[in-house]
């Protein structure tokens with residue numbers, strides 16, 4: 001507890017500390033007030049900011065509240081002169097199973113666009129301090145992206161990275177694998193069959209985002225991908241994909 005008080009005190013002395021950081025600091029220093037994450041300082045010198053995603057029943061699905069708390073915790077660690085690096089982790093079963101599908105299932109394109117849905121998710125990539133992802137279990141969709149936004153990824157032996165959004169009727173969803181020579185073509189056809197079973201409309205949008213990224217800066221690429229992601233919420237296939245997940249059934253895409 002002593003280190004928490006010290007860091008809070010050093011922040012409060014700083015005339016440049018923003019009010020938002022100060023209020024986040026209060027959450028941090030009083031401990032236990034975050035709902036979706038656990039936050040502490042680790043290491044012999046308490047110089048490593050440690051953030052554990054903590055929504056076990058939902059496999060650490062990244063709901064809005066969790067992402068807001070993650071931003072707050074990062075703000076506090078960035079302002080803390082003692083902290084030299086930050087670790088983000090989840091549980092043994094899941095780093096994070098992606099954005100919260102139940103929360104976004106009924107969003108419209110208008111909701112996404114007006115609210116600039118997921119814009120603040122880039123916070124991790126803007127951290128001035130090095131961020132290390134410690135990944136066990138599922139790192140899917142937005143969970144995989146969260147890990148990729150970190151500077152270093154340490155993965156447990158059973159970590160599973162994936163971008164399965166295409167199964168939900170939204171972007172992205174590209175996979176690459178290596179196979180023995182004699183299995184390559186048949187595996188490629190199987191892969192083609194899996195892709196073809198998804199929404200062709202949304203597959204095209206995923207390709208557009210990936211191809212555009214080659215021509216853009218990181219910030220432009222992130223922005224373009226978010227806008228296309230928003231646009232999928234204007235399709236029937238996104239509604240079908242996410243509803244099918246929530247109803248625990250196979251999606252039937254209509255390419256519309």
Ligand SMILES: C=CC(=O)SCCNC(=O)CCNC(=O)[C@H](O)C(C)(C)COP(=O)(O)OP(=O)(O)OC[C@H]1O[C@@H](n2cnc3c(N)ncnc32)[C@H](O)[C@@H]1OP(=O)(O)O
Pocket residue numbers: 057058059061062097098099100101102103138140141142143164165168
């Ligand atoms: C940026 C966009 C995105 O990130 S879109 C989301 C991308 N992620 C996914 O599509 C993964 C969705 N999850 C799964 O496919 C599976 O849950 C699994 C493969 C990760 C694990 O399967 P398993 O059978 O072991 O567990 P459950 O499916 O029963 O899941 C347990 C519990 O967690 C809830 N949950 C899992 N992922 C999410 C999620 N992304 N959003 C919201 N909730 C999620 C799941 O619904 C179960 O809760 P329950 O109360 O039983 O319905």
